Amino acid sequence: MRARLLADPAALADYELLEMLLFLGIPRRDTKPLAKATINRFGSLAAVLSATPRTLHEATGLRGAGIGAIKLVEAAAARLGAAEARERPLLNRWDRLTAYLDGTPDAGPEAGQRFRMLFLDNRNRLLADEATARPAAADEAAWRREVMRRALELHATALLLIHTGGDRDAAETAVETTMRLREAGRLLAITVHDHLLRESTGWTSLRREGLL
Amino acid sequence: MSGIAGSVPAEASPVGGTRTGFADGESFRPGASVAVVPELPLAPPQVQREESCRRLLKLGGALLPDGELLALLLANAAPGRDVRPLAAALLARFGSFAAVLAAPLQELRGIPGIEIHALAAIRLTHEAALRLARSEVMRQTVLDHWDALMRYLNAALARERIEQFRILFLDAESRLLADEAQARGTVNHTPVYPREVVRRALELRATALILVHNHPSGDPTPSQADLDMTAEVRDAAALLGIVVQDHVIVGNGRWLSFRTEGLL
Numbered sequence: 001m002r003a004r005l006l007a008d009p010a011a012l013a014d015y016e017l018l019e020m021l022l023f024l025g026i027p028r029r030d031t032k033p034l035a036k037a038t039i040n041r042f043g044s045l046a047a048v049l050s051a052t053p054r055t056l057h058e059a060t061g062l063r064g065a066g067i068g069a070i071k072l073v074e075a076a077a078a079r080l081g082a083a084e085a086r087e088r089p090l091l092n093r094w095d096r097l098t099a100y101l102d103g104t105p106d107a108g109p110e111a112g113q114r115f116r117m118l119f120l121d122n123r124n125r126l127l128a129d130e131a132t133a134r135p136a137a138a139d140e141a142a143w144r145r146e147v148m149r150r151a152l153e154l155h156a157t158a159l160l161l162i163h164t165g166g167d168r169d170a171a172e173t174a175v176e177t178t179m180r181l182r183e184a185g186r187l188l189a190i191t192v193h194d195h196l197l198r199e200s201t202g203w204t205s206l207r208r209e210g211l212l
Numbered sequence: 213m214s215g216i217a218g219s220v221p222a223e224a225s226p227v228g229g230t231r232t233g234f235a236d237g238e239s240f241r242p243g244a245s246v247a248v249v250p251e252l253p254l255a256p257p258q259v260q261r262e263e264s265c266r267r268l269l270k271l272g273g274a275l276l277p278d279g280e281l282l283a284l285l286l287a288n289a290a291p292g293r294d295v296r297p298l299a300a301a302l303l304a305r306f307g308s309f310a311a312v313l314a315a316p317l318q319e320l321r322g323i324p325g326i327e328i329h330a331l332a333a334i335r336l337t338h339e340a341a342l343r344l345a346r347s348e349v350m351r352q353t354v355l356d357h358w359d360a361l362m363r364y365l366n367a368a369l370a371r372e373r374i375e376q377f378r379i380l381f382l383d384a385e386s387r388l389l390a391d392e393a394q395a396r397g398t399v400n401h402t403p404v405y406p407r408e409v410v411r412r413a414l415e416l417r418a419t420a421l422i423l424v425h426n427h428p429s430g431d432p433t434p435s436q437a438d439l440d441m442t443a444e445v446r447d448a449a450a451l452l453g454i455v456v457q458d459h460v461i462v463g464n465g466r467w468l469s470f471r472t473e474g475l476l
Contacts, residue, residue, distance in 0.1 A: 002328070002332050005332055005339075006331065006335060012339070014343065017336065020332070021336065024288045045340070045347075046343065046344050053269045064266075065261065065265055067269060068265035068268055068269060069288045071268055071269060072273070072285055072288075072337060073340040073341050075268065075272070075276065076273075076281075076313055077341035077342075077367065079273075079278070079313075080338075080341055080342070080367035081362075081364065082310070083465035084370070084465050121429055125429070127373065127428065127429075128373055130319065130322075131322050155374075155428070155429075
């Protein structure tokens with residue numbers, strides 16, 4: 001059922017969601033019968049989720065963490081429904097870009113050479129920040145298509161390639177990948193702004209270095 | 213890496229490379245500080261979990277900070293582990309508890325230290341929360357429950373990375389009969405077909421409807437295509453006496469109502 005949850009949570013029945021929530025509180029039991037009985041007793045999943053801790057305890061015998069897992073859902077609904085008037089990061093300047101990159105952890109050198117693609121809109125606001133392993137030469141065309149597909153899906157008009165886990169030599173060979181990506185983007189009106197490399201001294205822009 | 217073992221293997225994409233995801237920082241200001249996990253005495257994880265749980269049950273979720281709610285969710289999924297590093301990493305990437313809940317699976321998978329139990333707990337809580345938010349407006353009169361409706365639409369759409377359309381079908385008393393997702397948006401293509409919308413309204417015996425979609429850019433200002441599509445649907449529906457009552461565009465923390473703006 002966990003696989004179904006990760007694939008398509010909306011397809012799960014109400015009682016299945018409750019079954020999994022209850023399982024967080026009573027992990028060694030088959031919680032399906034309890035889930036069905038509880039929903040029947042309260043009338044709906046929403047009624048269960050809204051019930052007071054005392055009522056939940058009286059109805060199910062759950063304690064502490066089990067009830068907490070259920071009440072967390074109510075807190076989650078409130079936060080999800082609230083307006084978060086935060087803006088997408090504006091990455092139109094070098095200092096803003098590096099501040100954003102420095103503020104977000106990445107996978108670290110053990111992960112090997114990785115590319116992070118930053119997808120931007122036409123005001124250079126960040127739409128998405130997604131990682132991908134550096135493609136093998138034979139796979140590169142397919143990788144390019146995938147990147148462009150994602151850019152179009154996001155309605156992105158610009159990309160930034162962020163290169164971690166490599167050194168200057170690796171970057172210089174990777175630059176050709178970037179140039180081919182840029183060429184592919186041209187006809188789609190998608191600009192590849194830059195290829196950034198993380199070095200020990202900080203972030204290096206290969207465009208500024210004249211390599212792009 | 214923290215002590216959390218067993219990272220979820222990256223999804224192998226058909227490309228032959230691997231594809232994991234980091235966040236988009238939708239709710240993240242550049243330069244903002246990282247950790248929102250509250251400064252509490254360094255209690256052992258189990259004690260911390262019990263204390264946070266007590267606070268949640270006693271005070272209610274509204275009074276707990278995002279970091280504590282997230283740590284509690286993760287602790288329930290991995291009892292006995294110290295979840296604070298993972299909670300901090302998630303908040304740094306996504307910016308808030310709600311943003312973590314709404315984050316796409318591929319982006320969650322890219323967080324160092326994430327594993328399957330945490331992923332499942334996040335997705336489970338998110339889905340259950342959406343159903344709870346929706347239950348507050350289903351079968352209720354829309355105008356009397358407009359705030360609750362906006363909260364539900366915000367929960368469902370405000371953090372989505374791509375455009376999605378939904379249609380709210382109403383009965384003669386303007387009660388919400390159904391809330392149905394339509395095809396997701398693609399570039400230069402309106403996925404809402406007036407004929408399909410009207411057909412569905414007839415099937416549901418709806419006499420009015422509200423169109424809804426989100427703008428991932430965060431700005432709810434309607435495009436010309438939005439205006440044209442609305443007029444098309446309105447005209448098609450009017451032929452059968454079905455009223456398009458409104459078109460709501462959900463942005464990032466704000467929304468726009470065509471009716472209020474005089475666009476309908």
